Amino acid sequence: MSLATRYLGLELAHPIVAAASPLTATLDGMRRLEDAGAAAVVMASLYEEQIRAEDTAYALYTEQGSNSQPEATSYFPDLPDYDSGVSGHVETLQHASAALDIPVIASLNGTTSEGWIGHARALEQAGAAAIELNIYSIPIDLEVSGAEVERRYVDIVREVRSSVRIPIAVKLPPYFSSPSHMAVELARAGADGLVLFNRFYAPDIDLATLRVTRSLPLSTAAELPLSLLWIALLSRRLACSIGASRGVETEVEVVKYLLAGADVVMTASALLRHGPEHVATMREGLERWLAANGFDSVDAIRGLKDATHVEHFDALFRAQYVASLSEYVPGKLV
Numbered sequence: 001m002s003l004a005t006r007y008l009g010l011e012l013a014h015p016i017v018a019a020a021s022p023l024t025a026t027l028d029g030m031r032r033l034e035d036a037g038a039a040a041v042v043m044a045s046l047y048e049e050q051i052r053a054e055d056t057a058y059a060l061y062t063e064q065g066s067n068s069q070p071e072a073t074s075y076f077p078d079l080p081d082y083d084s085g086v087s088g089h090v091e092t093l094q095h096a097s098a099a100l101d102i103p104v105i106a107s108l109n110g111t112t113s114e115g116w117i118g119h120a121r122a123l124e125q126a127g128a129a130a131i132e133l134n135i136y137s138i139p140i141d142l143e144v145s146g147a148e149v150e151r152r153y154v155d156i157v158r159e160v161r162s163s164v165r166i167p168i169a170v171k172l173p174p175y176f177s178s179p180s181h182m183a184v185e186l187a188r189a190g191a192d193g194l195v196l197f198n199r200f201y202a203p204d205i206d207l208a209t210l211r212v213t214r215s216l217p218l219s220t221a222a223e224l225p226l227s228l229l230w231i232a233l234l235s236r237r238l239a240c241s242i243g244a245s246r247g248v249e250t251e252v253e254v255v256k257y258l259l260a261g262a263d264v265v266m267t268a269s270a271l272l273r274h275g276p277e278h279v280a281t282m283r284e285g286l287e288r289w290l291a292a293n294g295f296d297s298v299d300a301i302r303g304l305k306d307a308t309h310v311e312h313f314d315a316l317f318r319a320q321y322v323a324s325l326s327e328y329v330p331g332k333l334v
């Protein structure tokens with residue numbers, strides 16, 4: 001039985017990767033994940049806000065820029081589990097890259113196209129096997145078009161591509177008008193892989209106190225279908241790696257993402273909920289499922305259920321949507 005897979009040109013023993021989270025913020029945390037059997041880890045992000053807070057020249061530049069929101073820096077909380085200094089972050093990455101046998105993928109998390117991108121080089125020099133870019137921006141400006149938002153993503157990828165030699169992955173939101181076109185543009189700009197999809201913090205309102213509440217609940221498998229759909233649609237048509245993200249609770253979701261065509265399956269919430277050792281449970285479950293269903297490798301199932309064999313997928317998809325709606329006959333279903 002071979003669980004081996006390839007992601008961003010990296011040879012991995014199996015497809016289960018620990019996504020960026022507080023578990024991957026420290027050397028100890030990453031070591032625990034390696035001991036638990038993770039195939040690779042994505043270190044918790046180095047945030048644009050951390051860089052901005054430390055880099056005087058960058059702060060001066062951004063505070064004078066038209067898109068600047070200097071006060072936003074003060075919103076950034078102290079994260080107790082994160083090493084909030086840039087040099088501390090880079091040092092942790094350096095130690096982890098040297099100490100671990102599995103690849104350590106660094107993560108840069110930002111939104112503007114300013115100074116933070118330059119830190120990709122420092123992450124490469126610290127020994128990162130690859131860089132995951134999490135471009136987390138909420139486009140609220142009434143004058144900024146979708147095309148402009150997309151151009152920023154592509155520019156960021158192009159700039160990082162020109163500054164490092166290691167592979168780059170981009171963790172995407174699902175909210176583009178044309179996720180397919182965006183994916184291909186990012187690959188053309190130099191992304192070696194795409195991670196589908198990022199999750200977003202969404203505030204709520206507490207009606208008892210009328211306060212806006214902050215929450216980012218851990219995911220459940222109910223979040224899987226959106227990523228599953230787009231991976232099935234894109235995986236075989238793109239000349240880049242695909243990492244699946246969101247809603248991986250057990251080996252069930254791992255198998256589904258592989259069937260849709262993912263090269264690796266990333267998990268954060270389940271590991272936060274059950275502990276790093278849950279990686280081993282998922283890996284054993286994957287192996288059991290493959291054996292029980294007569295497959296001898298992960299390669300044998302990858303993409304078996306992608307959407308490329310379906311002609312006129314859009315028409316079929318629409319027809320199934322309409323058919324599904326018609327199943328809801330009032331009085332018959334609860």
Ligand SMILES: Cc1cc2nc3c(=O)[nH]c(=O)nc-3n(C[C@H](O)[C@H](O)[C@H](O)COP(=O)(O)O)c2cc1C
Pocket residue numbers: 019020021022043044045107109134171197198199216217218219220223245246247248266267268269270
């Ligand atoms: C507490 C917490 C911290 C996270 N920190 C990061 C981070 O530093 N960088 C990042 O790109 N994603 C971060 N994420 C997002 C996860 O890496 C992952 O993409 C997301 O949670 C979806 O996967 P899941 O459904 O398995 O949780 C974080 C998620 C959680 C719940």
